[in-house]
Amino acid sequence: MSTPTTTNWAQALVQQRSSPAPAAWLDNLRQQAESRLDRLPLPRRKLEAWRYSRIDALFKEKFTPVVQAPDGASLQRPESNSPHVLVFVNGWFSPSLSSLEQLPDGITLKSLAQTLNDEDEQLRQHLGSIADKDENLFTALNTALINDGLFLHIATGIHLDEPIEVFYLNTASEEALLVQPRNLLVLEEQAEATLVEHFLGGKGNDYFHNNITEILLLGKAKLNHYRIQDESSNAWHLSNIFLRQGEQSHYHGITLSFGGKWARTDYRTSFSGAEADCNLRGLYVAGDDQLGDFHLDIHHNWPACNSREQFKGLLYGKGRAVFDGRILVDRIAQLTDAQLTNDNLMLTRNAEVDTKPQLEIYADDVKCSHGTTVGQLDPQHIFYLRSRGIEETMATHMLCQGFAQEIIDHIHLDSLREQTLQRLQHTLKKLQE
Amino acid sequence: MSAKQETVEDLVKAGYEYGFVSEVKSDTLPPGLNEDTIRFISGKKNEPGWMLDYRLKAFEYWKQMKEPDWAHLRYDPIDFQDISYFSAPKKAGEGPQSLDEVDPELLATYEKLGIPLEEQKALAGVAVDAVFDSVSVATTFRKQLADAGVIFCSISEAVHDYPELIQKYLGSVVPHTDNFFAALNAAVFSDGTFVYIPEGVRCPMELSTYFRINEAKTGQFERTLIVAEKDSQVSYLEGCTAPMRDENQLHAAVVELIAMEDAKIKYSTVQNWYPGDENGVGGIYNFVTKRGDCRGDRAHISWTQVETGSAITWKYPSCILQGDDAVGEFYSVAVTRGYQQADTGTKMYHIGKNTRSTIVSKGISAAHGQNAYRGLVRMGTKAENARNHTQCDSLLIGDQCGAHTFPYIEVRNPTAKVEHEATTSKISEDQLFYCRQRGLKEEDAVSMIVNGFCKEVFNELPMEFAVEARKLLNVTLEGAVG
């Protein structure tokens, strides 16, 4: 088979786009993205950002975009304690599975498709404003096919205390689906919210989930953002999160990656004001024939911002991990404080880890560091537990949990933290069999 | 506050001490590179046919290659046709038989460089081979070394005198296909050093080579090959200087080290090629491929480098740790000031069981200098219990410079353990003040703090050279502080 090119792989997908967009400006956005597809290179090992991700097989697969809202009638409503639940089925909002209680004034929370009909000015102004500056094939692909997703806008000074919980369900289908939610979150000055996103797929379903989330935090806005990726074991999952933070804004993000055969999450952060805080954390657990892959690009382009990046991986079976994190500090970004760590635990013979933490620094009055470790459990620690009468498998289990705990402890929602622990234990138990 | 700023700038503007030009009559090939150039070089050296064939093969390969562009470096394209590929001080054709035959001006040059070329002046028992432009001019202490069975000679001589060894080992660690600059070097290398330490021999003295580029518009392409047989040991040091010229000159060397079972090679470099002036005009382009192969169990290769010169530095002294329990080390201090740029680091390929590697990299950036550490640590599937520890620290002096860290860590064995740490800092005002409060001048305080920062690396240099390196660092950073 000849090697696929961008043109024939991506164009084939875009050709299946159905109706024109409900608004002319959106049509424009889509078309610009489409025209970029031709010149953007197909991600390959030779491109530094794809060096370790091994994506070639994706281009050999044939995907079908979901061009209209599927029927979610047969699906079960996901469990949630939140008063604000949105469910997307194959990338499309499902009103019947969602439940949205009355929101305080100043908060818009709805599906993108719905918002398009309402001609929301915020949406028009911000959609694509960060993401589409990025020269990335998958971003262009998402934009060229924009249909639905999550739209959240919180006006100045409004706090939403209860978390918003979003479920992306990916269902079984005859052909492999291309699912592309497109999300936009805008928090005006001093607005605050908590968002929890679950990415779920039925056992064995084969699909490519290619989501994009643009987040704009204005001065002193605050967002807690939890993302739990538990896709089907046959799924491709790619998340691109574009974050722009205003002065003294605060972002607290945790991504937990458990599922998918190939799961990659890219964070791109930049600032539009000084003294902002960006906290990114992640835990990836990858077993047989799974890839857990994180890319961070933290661009300190304003002075006196802090960023913390802490990512931990547990690898077992033939699990593979890739971590590629860059901190870039511009000349003007004096007083930057940025610390990045990546720790990997390899539990089995055939696990693999490739990690690449980078610092690129052009300002002198900064505190920047990174630290990386790759290794197995410390035999001394196992011995210590065993000498206290704990069986070896249990000891391993405890130590792995302890390793992950450092990330899990940063989940401030009790139920979610509990849920995550259970999810982790489920995997660890499998490991012992 | 402003008094302080000035000082830092002054520190950064310090002059280049080794920028004199020697008036030596030389035999220089006009600029240009084609098959004839290579035949000329080979002919000049009266080389056997196999050597010429090797060069031509490399040249053919090079012609197909593209200059690498992945490094964090910016420079105008190099015109490889505008470089002279051979320059020898006159007389060199026959090669000097003893020191008396060496041009006195040359000897004076080496004296200016502080090299103890004349044996009676060689205080520390260091044997020196000096490469001036392209040709090896003198090798000291031959007899003592010969008695120990150590071969220490120019590579041209070795091609004639030890063809089997050269044919066996040359290009066996860095093949001509390795990279663009290695291919170029294989085609046009003019001279260099060959060291052979027989089984069980501990080389009785430090070996050393001084390189100097003198002639305008010349490139220097030396080739170093060191073979340490089973259970032998050698410590080798190279030093480099070049005159101040306002065009860029190319230096593209290849160094190959081979350490057999239980052998130990310690390779130290003090690189002080002309860095260009404070506006970034002139200076040496230093594109060097250095690699050591630990072929036997418990073999040990240690690279130590102090890189203060060159406009551009592109070099990654690496270790292939094949033998079980083999050890690789890389200790580096790289200073960039003016408009200097360095992209340097190492690669540690862990193949054998229980292999260990240590990387300590200290980058100092001042003025407009850009300093990047680039390193690879690869733990292969069979590297049971292999260990790596990497520490990369960057020190920034001034707000116009840059410090970058690009490590690549690839682990294929769960029993292997890799730890990597990197930090970035500047000299804190508090530290400076504390030293000055105790009576140290600001420039002394700076150099003391910088030396403290580099200490772990200097500790790895042979004693005599550690002193020299410290001095060099001081000269590099010192200025006319008022």
Place this chain on the structure above:
Amino acid sequence: MLSIKNLHVNVDGKEILKGLNLEIGKGEVHAIMGPNGSGKSTLSYVLSGRDGYEVTQGEVIFEGRNLLEMAPEERAWAGIFLAMQYPVELPGINNMSFLRESLNAIRKARGEEELDAVAFMKLIREKAASVKLDDKLLKRSVNAGFSGGEKKRNEILQMALLEPRLAILDETDSGLDIDALRIVSEGVNLLRNPEHAIIMITHYQRLLDYIQPDFVHVLADGRIIRSGGKDLALELEDKGYGWVLEENAA
């Protein structure tokens, strides 16, 4: 010896010292006490020439020279020594060689001969023993990883070694246990002679039990609001700062 007249100092645009006057004569020991944040450390830094302290008014004359025009090292050469409240760590710099550099720089400035390695070793061992500083700490990097008490003793060792004409001790006593306090005090008392002067900045009367000051000053809100003999310290101990502050306000 030292004459401070109407000293006004800004830090980050905020006035911290607001017209401070102080006269110190040869052989005198002055204690400066005062509430937290009153400007005691600021005074010690201005006298030793740290960056970031802007003198907006006033003058400081030390032995006939305008101190404010001198670089920190020139002040050190002239005999000013500051034992810092929070001594700085210098990783990678060997304590012993640091002390030697420092001593020789100051000896040179005084027109004395530099000490060779042997003579220096002998001297430093003696001095270290006198402040009961473990020899091992001499071989480590300056203050790096030292405990609080070790850092303070290292400061006193430096003082003993450099024999400054004017030593300023900024809360050298805080955080020390009784034994360490005694050692520090012995170090200070050794330096005490008709040629040397000492400024002790402290919070506690405790130190003054070991070192008898000739004068005690209360520094509050950037000014010396009260001066007296050692009895003033006792009174302060008894009644607290509030008393002087009130009295001053009245």
